[in-house]
Amino acid sequence: MNKTVTNSRITRSHRMPYGTQWQADGRLCFRIWAPGAKQVELCLRSADAETVCPMPAEADGWFALEMEADVGCCYRYRIDGRHVVPDPASRFQPDDVHGYSQAIDPEQWHWTDGIWRGRPWHEAVIYELHVGCFTSAGTFRAAIEKLDYLAALGVTAIQLMPIADFPGRWNWGYDGVLPFAPDSRYGTPDDLKNLIQTAHAKGMMVFLDVVYNHFGPEGNYLHQYAGAFFHQRRHTPWGKAFNFDGKYSHWVRQFFIHNALYWLEEFHFDGLRLDAVQAILDSGLVHVLDELADTVRRHFGQRQIHLILENDDNAAHYLSRDAKAVPCRYTAQWNDDFHHAWHVLLTGETWGYYQDFADNPRRHLLRCLQQGFAFQGETSAYRHGKPRGEASDRLPPQAFVNFLQNHDQVGNRPFGERLHQLVAPDALRAATAVLLLSPFPPMLFMGQEWGSRQPFNFFCDFEAHLAKRVRQARRREFADFPGFATAKARRAIPDPSAADSFERSILDWRDLNSAEGQDWLACHQQLLAVRLQEIAPRLPGMGLQGARIQPLGGHALQIAWRMGDGTCLRLFANLGDQPFPLGETAIGGRMLYTTHSDLAPPAVMGDLPAWAVVCLLE
Incomplete structure (x- = not known):
């Protein structure tokens, strides 16, 4: 770890074999891995000209050149005299992915968050946002x-959707092609550092969503000089798979491992969310996911670093804990099962991956609340009868990030509708209470807390030919969905490349000030205050083995979790449209929250109203 303290000013930089590195004598070293190239030249731009310098070849496909250069100089590489490309490890692209790279000196930024040590994971309340x-x-x-607004809401961690440089004016971020460069549309690297250290000053962690399973379809030039970066036979749903286990795979693995270290060290992020790791294909002796996590843990020692997975395989072994309940590798996984069960229960929709939860969404939800995953090896109809998942009941609740909405679950709908447009308020309020008061780390999607009805569309900005293909593919994707059987119906689906698809997705903060917006905001603030004051401090040392589910009849149930301090967190919930008579059901303990003000012991001895939730601590 490269951390320097001078006159109480802290600088942070990550040294790596790729890209540019400033030397002790002030010279700048340019390095590029180009095993498919015969010669590489550095093209250094000045005010009125471009200086071209041959780069000596080194072993194993490397080319390097050390020379005098100014901070902020712009450069690119010429491959075999004909291909002009940006630095694949560029720290900044002021003119987008096809332009010059800019040499950044990270030690010119002086950090002011030297006392920041992160926050323990059991305090995590995550807020996912798209910077654009x-x-x-x-x-x-x-x-x-x-940031002040988010802190007052009760958020303790901001999660940025991918910011790696992508082509065009707007993108979700999963089409990034230069993974070390924050996209210039959002600002400079220093602007990003300022966001992170300001969040730290307000007590909030900052996580970054990273994509290590594919590059986007426009602006990646590696195939011109480093074909070994890609596997020749394997493909992901988004393009060629990376070569993590063949010849030259060491340098491919190191590229992404250094990328993780770079964001965590040079930008002082508190954690990473790894996108769709089921598409990271590796048959080597040590899977690259294991090597990456082991390297991060070893590099940062006792620093609070949280690594989060998105993994459709529900591979629980990545989430294992040691004897002291400390994550061995990955801290948690996004729990799609929790979302899918709630979504089917609340909306009745059973298309696509929701079909796996159509038989009994309440049963699937209760398994999530008791054991983490709903699918722990059972066959999946959506996946053509293949088994999905591993046993998760021995993991702590902190291994599962639960949510009711996120960018995928909203944006992968044809029109990007949010739950507030699909579900009655009482039912959504009950689901929100269960999300925020259960012992699993919760995540909100931007605007959810005030009931935003702003769509979150799928959007991208590729060159014209590719944009047409994406538009056609997007509409074909929904051909089997209800209401989209005809080409005419599918033409109503927003064009991802249209400016309107992006602009309509921008949050309208004026909606926060409506009566409905204020009501939903107050609800979330109240629930998160209860969570942070009463529940989070009791999470350390907690497991799921003591969780108990008791159906009460109808759609009513009782859930009890044994907390780490020996107390019992208990939820009574009626997840249906009809009241349920509690009769002589014993309800005791200290009331933490209720969706209905008249439901307070002993008055609760009567009917449990439709979509009511009562939370108590014993």
């Missing part, structure tokens, strides 16, 4: 202006 849509300005600087 979170504010009307769509920048890192504009996001800073909302």
Whole structure:
């Protein structure tokens, strides 16, 4: 770890074999891995000309050149005299992915968050946001202006959707092609650092969503000089798979491992969310996911670093704990099962992956609340009868990030509708109470807390030919969905490349000030205050083995979790449209929250209203 303290000013930089590195004598070293190239030249741009310098070849496909250069100089590489490409490890691309790279000296930024040590994971309340849509300005600087609001809401961790440089003016971020460069549309690297250290000053962690399973379809030039970066036979749903286990795979693995270290060290992120790791294909002796996590843990020692997975395989072994309940590798996984069960229960929709939860969504939900995953090896109809998942009941609740909405579950709908547009308020309020008061780390999607009805569309901005293909593919994707059997119906699906698809996805903060917006905001603030004061401190040392589910009849149930301090957290919930008579059911303990003000012991001895939730601590 490269951390320097001078006159109480802290600088942070990550040294790696890729990209540019400033030397002790002030010279700049340029390095590129190009095993498919015969010669590489450095093209250094000045005010009125471009200086071209041959780069000596080194072993194993490397080319390097050390020379005098100015901070902020712009450069690119010429491969075999004909291909001009940006640095694949560029720290900044002021003119987008096809332009020059810019040499950044990370030690020119002086950090002020030297006392920040992160926050323990049991305190995590995550808020996922897209930088370009979170504010009307769509920048890192504009996001800073909302940090006080998020802190007052009860958020303890901000999770940024991918920011790696992507082609065009707007993108979800999963089409990034230069993974070390924050996209210039959001601001400079220093702007991002300012966002992170300001969040730290307000007590909030910052996580970054990273994509290590594919590159986007426009702006990646590695195939021109480093074909070995890709596996020749394996493919992901989004393109060629990376070569993590063949010849030259060491340098491919190191590229992404250093990327993780770079964001955590040079930008002081508190954690990473790894996208769709089921598409990271590796048959080597040590899977790259294991090597990455082991390297991060070893590199940062006792620093609070949280690694989160998205993994459709429900591979529980990645989430294992040691004898002291400390994550061995990965801290948690996004729990799609929790979301899918709730979504089917609340909306009745059973298309696509929801079909696996159509038989009994309440049963699947209760298994999530008791054991983590709903699918722990059972066959999946959506996946053509293949088994899905591993046993998860021995993991602590902190291994599962639960949510009712996120970018995928909203944006992968044809029209990007949010739950507030699909579900009655009482039912959604009950689901929100269960989400925020259960012992699993919760996540909110931007605007959810005030009931935003702003759509979150799928959007991208590729060159014209590719944009047409994406538009056609997007509409074909929904051909089997109810209401989209005809080409005419599918033409109503928003064009991902249209400016309107992006602009309609930008949060309208004026909605927060409506009566409905204020009501939903107050609800979330109340629930998160209960969570942070009463529940989070009792989570350390807790397991799921002591969780008990008791159906009460109808759609009513009782859930009890034994907390780490020996207390019992208990939820009574009626997840249906009809009241349920509790009769002589004993309800005791200290009331933490209720969706209905008249439901307080002993008055609770009567009917449990439709979509009612009562939370008590014994």
